[in-house]
Amino acid sequence: MADGGASELVMLVTGLIAAGMVASLLMSSWGGLAHSVDVAKLEVEVDSKTDADLISDPMLVSWNQSSCNLSLYVQNIGEISLDEDAIGVIINGTAATVNQTRILDNMTTWDEGEVVELNACPSGLNLVSGQEIYVTIIVQSILYNNVVGHNSFTEVIRLV
Amino acid sequence: MGGSVSIAALIVGTTLLGIFALASMSLNDSAKTASEVMEEVTTKPEVRLLNASEHNGTIHLNITNLGNNQVSYDDAWFSIDGNEPLRISDYHNSTTVLFSGEIYHLQISGTGFSNPSRIYVATMGSQSGVVFT
Numbered sequence: 001m002a003d004g005g006a007s008e009l010v011m012l013v014t015g016l017i018a019a020g021m022v023a024s025l026l027m028s029s030w031g032g033l034a035h036s037v038d039v040a041k042l043e044v045e046v047d048s049k050t051d052a053d054l055i056s057d058p059m060l061v062s063w064n065q066s067s068c069n070l071s072l073y074v075q076n077i078g079e080i081s082l083d084e085d086a087i088g089v090i091i092n093g094t095a096a097t098v099n100q101t102r103i104l105d106n107m108t109t110w111d112e113g114e115v116v117e118l119n120a121c122p123s124g125l126n127l128v129s130g131q132e133i134y135v136t137i138i139v140q141s142i143l144y145n146n147v148v149g150h151n152s153f154t155e156v157i158r159l160v
Numbered sequence: 161m162g163g164s165v166s167i168a169a170l171i172v173g174t175t176l177l178g179i180f181a182l183a184s185m186s187l188n189d190s191a192k193t194a195s196e197v198m199e200e201v202t203t204k205p206e207v208r209l210l211n212a213s214e215h216n217g218t219i220h221l222n223i224t225n226l227g228n229n230q231v232s233y234d235d236a237w238f239s240i241d242g243n244e245p246l247r248i249s250d251y252h253n254s255t256t257v258l259f260s261g262e263i264y265h266l267q268i269s270g271t272g273f274s275n276p277s278r279i280y281v282a283t284m285g286s287q288s289g290v291v292f293t
Contacts, residue, residue, distance in 0.1 A: 060242025113235035
């Protein structure tokens with residue numbers, strides 16, 4: 001009887017230890033899954049709050065072939081400030097170099113409603129006045145809840 | 161002893177079920193919030209320039225708001241003949257917003273442009289351009 005009681009006690013303790021290990025393993029994996037969903041949710045939220053649009057007159061965009069300078073004006077139409085030093089420009093499918101950016105109206109941060117002038121150089125492309133080109137602009141938000149948002153838009157513009 | 165093992169197993173099982181139920185609810189809530197964020201639709205304004213003219217350096221604009229939300233002149237910019245955009249509120253301060261359905265006559269002076277041919281207004285994703293008459 002005493003032997004039976006001891007073996008049952010061993011079984012009980014073993015069962016509890018096994019259950020605890022399985023529980024901690026499952027909790028750990030479940031916690032990871034919940035964290036992934038949280039991060040994905042935050043990224044979607046920040047991306048949805050990051051937005052910009054071309055504010056230049058698309059019919060009359062200044063282009064200087066000799067100095068390789070395309071001047072574009074982009075407004076922050078999202079809900080988060082944007083990073084004016086993290087702008088990407090693609091012209092007719094070719095990545096362009098952004099040589100300079102400037103926030104208009106003497107503002108220091110690219111907040112909602114503010115406009116940035118950017119000077120881009122589409123190296124290797126021979127563009128002429130009157131030509132219509134596709135411009136894709138990619139913007140990035142500042143850090144928001146430890147996440148950075150992105151957005152892009154494409155417009156057709158005519159060079160002068 | 162056998163009874164205590166059964167009871168212990170029951171307690172452990174019930175606890176685990178409770179924990180996983182709570183975790184499922186938390187995960188479900190997060191997924192639901194994420195899908196709501198993805199479905200969120202932002203409403204962009206809809207501003208339209210009706211006509212524009214220039215007399216003695218003053219630009220006269222008739223502008224209307226066809227959208228459902230009011231438009232702040234702080235967020236509205238105009239560009240003349242493709243030049244650098246200028247903030248409307250820097251040149252107009254008698255009113256601050258354009259209400260939904262409102263048609264407003266803007267008078268802008270001091271821009272330095274003479275005999276302009278085209279004006280383009282853009283605000284928060286809405287654009288409109290007209291030639292001067």
